[in-house]
Amino acid sequence: MIENPPMFQISNKCCDFAKKKVAHNLIHDCNYDLSIVGVRKSEGGVRAQAYKNCFDDNNDNGCDNYRPIFWYKDQDKTDYENAYGIIHSKCYTEYGLKRTGCVGCPYGKDFEYELEVIKQYEPKLYKAVNNIFKDSYEYTRKYRQFIKELESKRE
Template identity: 60%
Template sequence: MVAENARNQNTAHSLDELLNDVPKNQTIGDNLIRAWNIINNDKYETIVCSVSGGSDSDIMVDICVRVDMHHKIRYVCFNTGLEYRATKDHIKYLEKKYRIKIELFEAWQHGMTIPKACTTYGQPFLNKTASEFISRLQKHNFKWEDKTFEELYAEYPKCKSALMWWCNLKPGKRNNISWNKWLKEFLIANPPAFTISNKCCEKSKKNISHKIKCDLMIIGVRKAEGGARASSYKNCYSQKDGETDEYRPLFWYTNDDKQCYEEYYGIKHSKCYTEYGLKRTGCCGCPCGRNLEFELEVLKRHEPNLHTAVCNVFKDSYEYTREYRAFCNEMNREQKIYYQITIDDFIK
């Protein structure tokens, strides 16, 4: 691996200069050319790059610094109220490494922290889509019944979209409750006793970012990540009439492309990756995380105060998530037994 700072990290003065030092990787080469052309386009006078301190964000910042010939980019990051200490330290490291200013937006000043949002609106559960529709159903005092859409719509006439989700009638598999195996059965058997909501991310980050005026917003989304956020985009660049355009420099990067860039340019990631062993650093301690239990163990070991905080903020959701996972395991076990009995019946 190339030692950190071994390669020139200064901004290139021309496209030829930029391409004089690139790895033999088609995706990275094409990406740098595209980044140069978009960021240095005269139509963009104000550009904002949203920095998270995550591994994708690290590469995005490196690309931006290399191609921003006119130094138009304003770097910003958001403190949601639940951030890793290692991430905060890494933001300072990036400022020093690239000689840039990363403007910190505090949720408590500009919006609402995650703890406050969870207290006010409810805690997230499973994923953003499920949290949104469960929240809507809760607001209508839904009884968690397995009835037809027609029957339920007659009873809850102002809750059509959430009822369509509940009855698996929305277009796209991902937009229905069946996308999460056994969720409907679980909710019927174990109705939530606490308020569920997906407002925490919206109030602590999204709403604040929308207040930042610019011509172009640069964000770190990769198609290879999967998930609802990545699948909502078709390409790396969105031009919006009358609105802020959006550029996603890493959109086409595979994991191999990402590793190639890291090794060639000597990208150093935060301790969340290098010491804690985390693979991703989204919202800290989020109940929707795939590796929730591992992340909680990491927090307990490396950042105990933050571990205490998330266990208080997301207490109800953590317990409910564990109940749901145990329910799924039991249902899968029973289903396996049922299918085995069915097969045995055929071979007697």
């Protein structure tokens, strides 16, 4: 980034303003006293690791946090799906994605693979994300190429 400074703005505030602050403002404005989130410990990842159990008091903002499926293992999930006839998004059943979030998030390490999937199954969405994240994709591609060249020079 020092050798090739970006010509567009980059921020780590995307999740903050698009998701976290929206949820916090809603809790505050509507005076909710319980937040329920569907995170499982066994799914791993940063989010699941951030919690120790399925409930915590949060007296700072007066809103407690409850994670009803926190202890569900993969088999529990399968049993639940079968018992209640859960129909999953086509993202999982047809497109082959393992996880989902914001479509085409340029921070995702596998965004190229995700773009291929979106291109194949959701062409209009593909056009949309390329308009929104065009600069980020291009810059990340150049960055990855730069790293590759650097590593081969070192070898």
